[in-house]
Amino acid sequence: MALDPMTMLTMTIALAAAAALYLGMEWRAVQAPSLLLWSAGFATISIGSTLALLRGSGILLIGIWFANGLLVTAHWLFLLGVARFTQTTLSKNWYLIFALWLGLLLLPDQPWWSKVMLVSNSLLVTRLMLKASWLLRPHGRSLSVGAVQLRYILLAHGMFYLAKAVTAVMPGTLIDLAAFRGEIIQISLVEGAMAIMLIALSMTGSERYRREKHIARLAARDPLTGLYNRREFEARGQRLLDKVTDTRPAALLLMDIDHFKLVNDLYGHSAGDQLLITLSELMRSTLPDGSLAARLGGDEFVILLDDTSSERVLAWSTALREAFQASALHRFATPEAVTLSIGASLFSEAPASLAVLIERSDSALYESKRGGRNRLRLVDQRADDSSSLPTQ
CATH class of the missing domain: 1.20.1070 (Rhopdopsin 7-helix transmembrane proteins)
Known part of the structure; x- marks a missing residue:
């Protein structure tokens, strides 16, 4: 043709x-x-x-x-x-x-x-x-x-x-x-x-x-907050753990919102969602480079800080808790203050899995809650010691 x-x-x-x-x-x-x-x-x-x-x-x-x-x-x-x-x-x-x-x-x-x-x-x-x-x-x-x-x-x-x-x-x-x-x-x-x-x-x-x-x-990603979900956090976190050494320690922080249920009960679940988004935005805006943040579910969040120290964990956690409490107080009046409780584990030798770290931090978070909420409980695995860092 x-x-x-x-x-x-x-x-x-x-x-x-x-x-x-x-x-x-x-x-x-x-x-x-x-x-x-x-x-x-x-x-x-x-x-x-x-x-x-x-x-x-x-x-x-x-x-x-x-x-x-x-x-x-x-x-x-x-x-x-x-x-x-x-x-x-x-x-x-x-x-x-x-x-x-x-x-x-x-x-x-x-x-x-x-x-x-x-x-x-x-x-x-x-x-x-x-x-x-x-x-x-x-x-x-x-x-x-x-x-x-x-x-x-x-x-x-x-x-x-x-x-x-x-x-x-x-x-x-x-x-x-x-x-x-x-x-x-x-x-x-x-x-x-x-x-x-x-x-x-x-x-x-x-x-x-x-x-x-x-x-x-x-x-x-978590569809509400845009943070990583648990599966992605574990996949990326394992690569970060491979970098941990005695001179480059890391920390895993587990946190949840104190009296979160009050916000849902008094203002509705959409208000609770807004509070979760606010916390995620505060985390993203203040996290150091190389860190990982994820929402595990509900009002529970996890952070993995790379190349850090107990002083840096304390400084970052204090700044985050104060900023979150101020934001929650401004937007939602509740009988009990809406705050953050944090359990953290500082380590210089990577454990077998992230699940072990999350379990350690979960125990520290429980201690933080039992100690009065709105505080950081830090377990320093390097010195086989732990300390409770309350609100200031």
């Missing part, structure tokens, strides 16, 4: 429609706005390519101007999808592209009209694709393989259109949009079909990677 313009357009229609359908199905599964915009872009290409077939029937306004306008619109939708993917807000100036395209209707019907149309179309697509590629730059953070591929495919696609615009203005270049005559047009049709396949695959891979990362994050 010869790759004449009509055959290439028919292939483009089929490929773009398939890409639109595929990305549309992906969107239904994950509801990612970028996929919907990219799907709409390929659907627009399919419609525009169908209208381009009308040139053979002499309907040039629709077959050339309107069809190429849809091509620009499709690439604008690609850019909008990339902006949503990268969580970037585009300036309203990007809508002026459509005003520029409308201005082409004012051009007189002259022999050079085809060249002006092709150059204008190519430069607009170039601008859109280079911007999309720029938005996909790493920004100091890693990108998925699909996103990296998409970035360079869009860059190459944009550079092709730039080369097409430059070639079109060279003297002696044959361009006849009405009859699809000219080597530039022939090459452009082939490149368009190839670009559809590569762009669609890269777009799908980009969102699929993001979805998988999101699912993995949900599996590792």
Whole structure:
């Protein structure tokens, strides 16, 4: 089968429609706005390519101007999808592209009209694709393989259109949009079909990677507080324990909220949830680098501090308890003060498992509760000694 313009357009229609359908199905599964915009872009290409077939029937306004306008619109939708993917807000100036395209209707019907149309179309697509590629730059953070591929495919696609615009203005270049005559047009049709396949695959891979990362994050995090759950804490904590030495001790702190039930009973469970979120935010904002924090369940939390000392444990725990008590007192008036009790174990030799450490700290937490609440009970395994550090 010869790759004449009509055959290439028919292939483009089929490929773009398939890409639109595929990305549309992906969107239904994950509801990612970028996929919907990219799907709409390929659907627009399919419609525009169908209208381009009308040139053979002499309907040039629709077959050339309107069809190429849809091509620009499709690439604008690609850019909008990339902006949503990268969580970037585009300036309203990007809508002026459509005003520029409308201005082409004012051009007189002259022999050079085809060249002006092709150059204008190519430069607009170039601008859109280079911007999309720029938005996909790493920004100091890693990108998925699909996103990296998409970035360079869009860059190459944009550079092709730039080369097409430059070639079109060279003297002696044959361009006849009405009859699809000219080597530039022939090459452009082939490149368009190839670009559809590569762009669609890269777009799908980009969102699929993001979805998988999101699912993995949900599996590792407590849905309310965003801290690690117990399973992820144990997996990451074991790696941290491998670093413990006599000169690099660590500490595990187990804590829960004193009189938490009063908040639930007096203000409702949503208030209790807000209190848990407040505590988790305080922990995140004050934890030293390299530490781990997790919610074990209910109002019970666990912290693993790396390369620490009894003085640092005391200082951090005191600051956390005071900040939490002040926040709880400001938001919820209760008959008994809502505070934190903490049990901690300081060690320089890693135990067989985190479960052993949690059990030690749990015993210390029990002592803290029994001693009057709102205090830290620290067991120093290095000196085979323990001390109770009450509220100040």
